[in-house]
Amino acid sequence: MEWFEDDGFWVDFAGALFAPHRRQEAQRWVATSPLFTVTTGTRALDLGCGPGTYAVPLAARGAQVTGVDLSAAMLDQARTASKEAGVALRLVRADMREFVEPACYELVISMYTSFGYFADPEQNQLVLRHAWQSLVPGGRLLMDLFSKEIFARWAGTPKTVEVDGGYLFMRDTVLDDWTRFRSDWTLVRGVTARHGFFEQFVYSAAEIRAMLAAAGFTGIVCFGGFAGEPYDNNAKRLVVQATRPPESEGDLA
Ligand SMILES: C[S@@+](CC[C@H](N)C(=O)[O-])C[C@H]1O[C@@H](n2cnc3c(N)ncnc32)[C@H](O)[C@@H]1O
Structure with missing residues (x-):
């Protein structure tokens, strides 16, 4: 999938x-x-x-x-x-x-x-x-x-935001010579962590x-x-x- x-x-x-x-x-x-x-x-x-x-x-x-x-x-x-x-x-x-x-x-x-x-x-x-x-x-x-120009300003800097009573950690990786990127997300609520990722063109x-x-x-x-x-x-x-x-x-x- x-x-x-x-x-x-x-x-x-x-x-x-x-x-x-x-x-x-x-x-x-x-x-x-x-x-x-x-x-x-x-x-x-x-x-x-x-x-x-x-x-x-x-x-x-x-x-x-x-x-x-x-x-x-x-x-x-x-x-x-x-x-x-x-x-x-x-x-x-x-x-x-x-x-x-x-x-x-x-x-x-x-x-x-x-x-x-x-x-x-x-x-x-x-x-x-x-x-x-x-x-x-x-x-x-x-x-x-x-866009790529906007992404380039902060790519590589992990980010944390407060979401719905939890914390979301986001880490980006540049792929294929800056044509695509991957973003790994971990949502931590209490003692549970949900990991997800997406990969797309930028x-x-x-x-x-x-x-x-x-x-x-x-x-x-x-x-x-x-x-x-x-x-x-x-x-x-x-x-x-x-x-x-x-x-x-x-x-x-
Ligand atoms: C980032 S969300 C944006 C949703 C909405 N446009 C908004 O502004 O909140 C992307 C949406 O695209 C849908 N999506 C992903 N792949 C798709 C595909 N191949 N065909 C149709 N919809 C798709 C997802 O299910 C999701 O709802």
Whole structure:
């Protein structure tokens, strides 16, 4: 089993990954960011929607949201969150490498580094190609990534954070000449310790631009956050917007 196919990983580390402050932040960005301009009826696809962190606030603003995730447990959490918020979500259990609904969405999102999980680079490229196909001509893809430039600032320094009445220890290892990295996490609560890890690609802005261009996107712009700030030395995230050209038709060759 690949690490990302393990429901237990997402469930056991949910306290760190999907903390309440992230939900509030997502709500705020969906309401205020110039990059989330959704109106009533906007069809939005959330690839790797997790517990509905962005899907729920988008639906609350009137978007018709489809959330795709491989994890049944995450989809259950998204279902619960949507019920609590009183909004409807269409939730689909699928692998983002396979999911494609041609020309069905004005907006496709991939949030909180839900991209780059596959060891074969072609499979990550395929996800972008499917996103392009799922967009209507003129539709936008919005990606929120932890980038290579940001990673390089603190790679190698172990970190500890307090999570849910416990402590999470995180150690990163650079892999394959800085193309990928591994992060080992140990969550200690009382006398129990849960270990987990993930390995994924970490892209520079230039690399992700090249991948998006190869998938057929144009109007590729990198930001340092959802306020639309520049992607510079102060950036905490890499937020990329890309457009399926308005005049484009059908599939890519
Ligand atoms: C880091 S979480 C982010 C979740 C959400 N986007 C957020 O902002 O909180 C990544 C999500 O991608 C999902 N995922 C992992 N591999 C996947 C795959 N191959 N296809 C679809 N979803 C996948 C995981 O189950 C998890 O819910």
